[in-house]
Amino acid sequence: xxxxxxxxxxxxxxxxxxxxxxxxxxxxxxxxxxxxxxxxxxxxxxxxxxxxxxxxxxxxxxxxxxxxxxxxxxxxxxxxxxxxxxxxxxxxxxxxxxxxxxxxxxxxxxxxxxxxxxxxxxxxxxxxxxxxxxxxxxxxxxxxxxxxxxxxxxxxxxxxxxxxxxxxxxxxxxxxxxxxxxxxxxxxxxxxxxxxxxxxxxxxxxxxxxxxxxxxxxxxxxxxxxxxxxxxxxxxxxx
Numbered sequence: 001x002x003x004x005x006x007x008x009x010x011x012x013x014x015x016x017x018x019x020x021x022x023x024x025x026x027x028x029x030x031x032x033x034x035x036x037x038x039x040x041x042x043x044x045x046x047x048x049x050x051x052x053x054x055x056x057x058x059x060x061x062x063x064x065x066x067x068x069x070x071x072x073x074x075x076x077x078x079x080x081x082x083x084x085x086x087x088x089x090x091x092x093x094x095x096x097x098x099x100x101x102x103x104x105x106x107x108x109x110x111x112x113x114x115x116x117x118x119x120x121x122x123x124x125x126x127x128x129x130x131x132x133x134x135x136x137x138x139x140x141x142x143x144x145x146x147x148x149x150x151x152x153x154x155x156x157x158x159x160x161x162x163x164x165x166x167x168x169x170x171x172x173x174x175x176x177x178x179x180x181x182x183x184x185x186x187x188x189x190x191x192x193x194x195x196x197x198x199x200x201x202x203x204x205x206x207x208x209x210x211x212x213x214x215x216x217x218x219x220x221x222x223x224x225x226x227x228x229x230x231x232x233x234x235x236x237x238x239x
Contacts, residue, residue, distance in 0.1 A: 008054030010035045016061025023184040024221045042073045050080035055090045058097030065099045065109040090173045098176035105151035112147040115202040119216045122158040134226035139216040141180040172234040181224035185217035
């Protein structure tokens with residue numbers, strides 16, 4: 001049983017899109033005795049979220065880190081993240097969230113050479129206590145077109161065939177995941193509906209992606225619970 005006595009009992013999650021939530025991980029948090037509170041980027045005041053001493057999860061979305069002229073709140077997120085990361089507060093970023101962490105750590109985020117949308121396996125780095133170890137030989141969901149340079153202070157945890165920087169950590173408290181481990185198998189249809197424009201522009205066959213979702217999502221959902229628990233366990237360790 002995880003000892004989470006050192007953590008405040010509420011996880012703050014920052015959303016950039018209504019249906020990109022904590023997914024299957026929300027139930028995991030509840031099972032561990034943690035509550036969840038959502039903040040909506042661009043609408044809510046994010047100061048309270050980023051000042052939270054407990055775990056903050058920054059979720060994904062279809063906008064780009066560098067689109068600050070169109071979405072000025074992105075720069076606010078980066079500025080608040082810089083302060084949070086300097087304090088080494090527990091922070092987990094997924095997809096756009098990972099890119100925001102990279103930007104806050106001084107790395108360049110930019111459009112990649114290809115859309116990576118669909119299921120494939122990761123290549124895990126041989127590092128001590130890799131929190132992603134449970135995902136060895138597991139198909140995970142990728143859904144992004146942007147990528148980032150690895151921050152100088154970061155340790156690479158995983159790569160894919162298309163992009164070398166799929167996950168990194170800074171110490172034990174800061175974890176950035178370009179892929180989507182949180183996806184819930186019973187809600188992936190929302191993604192197919194909500195991202196229809198992106199899927200058609202990328203010439204991705206929606207029935208094919210749906211079939212892959214049905215094939216791979218249940219196993220990822222079961223396995224990614226271990227990833228989250230491993231990360232939470234490492235928060236007990238000094239960074």
